[in-house]
């Protein structure tokens with residue numbers, strides 16, 4: 001590992017070409033723009049406050065007092081789904097990431113790499129298109145958003161220290177730090193399913209740490225479900241409580 005990637009304090013690993021990275025923000029906006037052209041209506045920065053389940057559909061009241069009606073509702077509300085589903089179906093964690101300033105010295109041995117160690121909680125690391133290094137991990141059990149944000153400084157110090165240990169030749173200077181919430185499920189799989197307490201509703205919740213990997217499966221399953229068709233993988237993505 002040291003010879004190829006200049007990484008110290010590491011053992012052997014699996015080197016695979018099956019991995020990829022994408023700008024998630026850009027991808028989301030491109031998908032929305034594409035579907036907007038086809039007639040999708042988008043209401044950004046709009047919280048759903050109340051959902052009324054009717055015989056033949058749903059009615060949604062937004063924070064702005066407007067009402068949206070439809071035949072079905074698909075909940076993609078991430079960890080906030082725990083506010084409406086009372087069963088214990090996911091373990092929430094805080095997670096942290098830092099990104100360095102753009103490097104000017106030669107780091108081409110790191111280009112196009114994604115690292116993921118086997119620690120629990122795991123650490124991950126990658127370069128960005130504008131020559132930065134991003135490292136994340138340091139997960140903690142979820143308490144609340146205030147607690148999560150109060151740990152930002154402490155976690156950024158720990159991540160920087162770890163980075164300097166494994167990449168001592170790399171002149172890392174932190175530029176940004178952020179925190180997020182991730183959900184861990186019993187089998188590491190997301191949920192793509194109905195819930196008995198919610199009529200005309202589907203849940204598409206990208207838990208399990210593989211949000212993007214499973215997003216195509218989610219799209220395939222939901223389009224089958226909306227057409228009342230079966231999908232061979234549906235069994236694996238049901239709520240297990």
Ligand SMILES: Cc1cc2nc3c(=O)[nH]c(=O)nc-3n(C[C@H](O)[C@H](O)[C@H](O)COP(=O)(O)OP(=O)(O)OC[C@H]3O[C@@H](n4cnc5c(N)ncnc54)[C@H](O)[C@@H]3O)c2cc1C
Pocket residue numbers: 046047048049076077078079080095096097136179180181182204205206207208209210211212213
């Ligand atoms: C720091 C970090 C790094 C990650 N890295 C990776 C990675 O490298 N690869 C990967 O595949 N995955 C990664 N993940 C996981 C990935 O981000 C998630 O799996 C994915 O975002 C889950 O998608 P989702 O659509 O289920 O939920 P989310 O992306 O959480 O979206 C839920 C949305 O619902 C909205 N919402 C909630 N309640 C309401 C309401 N009442 N009204 C209106 N809107 C509401 C929220 O504002 C939010 O926009 C990472 C996560 C974090 C935090």
